[in-house]
Amino acid sequence: MSHASCGHCGVLIVDHSTMVERGGKTFCCNNCALAMERAQDAPDEVPVATMDTPPERATQR
Numbered sequence: 001m002s003h004a005s006c007g008h009c010g011v012l013i014v015d016h017s018t019m020v021e022r023g024g025k026t027f028c029c030n031n032c033a034l035a036m037e038r039a040q041d042a043p044d045e046v047p048v049a050t051m052d053t054p055p056e057r058a059t060q061r
Contacts, residue, residue, distance in 0.1 A: 006026065006028035018030075
């Protein structure tokens with residue numbers, strides 16, 4: 001059995017209790033449906049600083 005995927009975040013929908021259908025599209029939850037209606041994409045993830053790359057200083061002189 002194939003599962004539908006969310007029209008916003010792309011996750012496979014395996015739990016249909018939170019699934020929402022709007023405008024002919026299927027979403028994993030109401031939050032994704034609302035975000036798609038508002039045409040808001042999730043922000044890009046901010047890379048984590050590592051020991052090899054020190055964080056930038058708040059004030060540079």
